[in-house]
Amino acid sequence: MTEYKVDVTNLQKSYGSNHVLKGIDFKVANNEVVVLIGPSGSGKSTLLRCLNKLEEPTSGSIVIDGQDISLPSTNIDKARENIGMVFQHFNLFNNMTVGENIMLAPVELGKMDRQTAETEARQLLETVGLSDKFDAMPASLSGGQKQRVAIARALAMNPDVMLFDEPTSALDPEMVGDVLEVMKELAKNGMTMVVVTHEMGFAKEVADRVVFMADGYVVEEGKPEAVFDHPQHDRTKAFLDKVI
Numbered sequence: 387m388t389e390y391k392v393d394v395t396n397l398q399k400s401y402g403s404n405h406v407l408k409g410i411d412f413k414v415a416n417n418e419v420v421v422l423i424g425p426s427g428s429g430k431s432t433l434l435r436c437l438n439k440l441e442e443p444t445s446g447s448i449v450i451d452g453q454d455i456s457l458p459s460t461n462i463d464k465a466r467e468n469i470g471m472v473f474q475h476f477n478l479f480n481n482m483t484v485g486e487n488i489m490l491a492p493v494e495l496g497k498m499d500r501q502t503a504e505t506e507a508r509q510l511l512e513t514v515g516l517s518d519k520f521d522a523m524p525a526s527l528s529g530g531q532k533q534r535v536a537i538a539r540a541l542a543m544n545p546d547v548m549l550f551d552e553p554t555s556a557l558d559p560e561m562v563g564d565v566l567e568v569m570k571e572l573a574k575n576g577m578t579m580v581v582v583t584h585e586m587g588f589a590k591e592v593a594d595r596v597v598f599m600a601d602g603y604v605v606e607e608g609k610p611e612a613v614f615d616h617p618q619h620d621r622t623k624a625f626l627d628k629v630i
């Protein structure tokens with residue numbers, strides 16, 4: 387039996403009478419890169435947010451790294467440490483330096499002492515191409531640099547899985563490439579990743595699998611070539627016609 391890093395079965399999520407996720411089955415293998423696409427409002431962010439319990443599922447099971455995070459006995463803080471999340475709007479702490487942003491979680495959660503955390507943070511900044519920004523304040527950075535800091539911050543907890551929710555959607559076009567480059571590098575180094583993006587070039591180049599969602603369902607999934615070049619469903623065709 388394959389041990390999936392992410393194993394979602396029949397996930398349902400409603401906000402009041404708004405039935406947003408209507409029975410999602412979603413599995414991600416170790417080292418796999420899954421790109422999640424679909425029209426606005428189809429439930430992509432809700433699915434990602436359920437994976438680290440930023441949202442409470444209405445029903446269904448979510449097993450991350452063998453641990454059922456829907457069970458009340460699961461320590462969700464511990465489980466979350468293994469899931470890095472990067473958002474569209476960076477969510478950096480603007481009153482702290484870049485270095486402090488990256489060191490905060492590992493130090494506060496007792497994962498490392500300050501000295502180790504600083505060494506790690508400097509290393510991570512080098513990985514994302516910002517080795518000279520350790521003492522900078524977020525306000526002095528461009529959007530693309532902020533997003534690379536946010537990626538470094540998520541990596542500082544040494545997560546098993548990284549979730550990206552439209553990480554380049556808020557960036558000026560000339561910043562997008564640097565952020566995608568960092569993500570490609572992560573993928574190449576074997577990180578398990580779920581990426582919501584409209585960057586179809588990235589999906590074609592980096593994704594092991596593309597999942598197309600619409601109206602709270604997984605409509606279609608497969609290798610990028612299959613989904614992009616030979617979509618099977620009208621919904622997928624209509625969506626791809628608009629974005630490609």
Ligand code: ADP
Pocket residue numbers: 401404406424425426427428429430431432433
């Ligand atoms: P996507 O990321 O694919 O654009 P979302 O998951 O953000 O879609 O949203 C799916 C649906 O869920 C939308 O109808 C949206 O209005 C609704 N929704 C998302 N978050 C909330 C929330 N916190 N409260 C109420 N409704 C929400």
Ligand code: MG
Pocket residue numbers: 430431432551
């Ligand atoms: Mg979204």
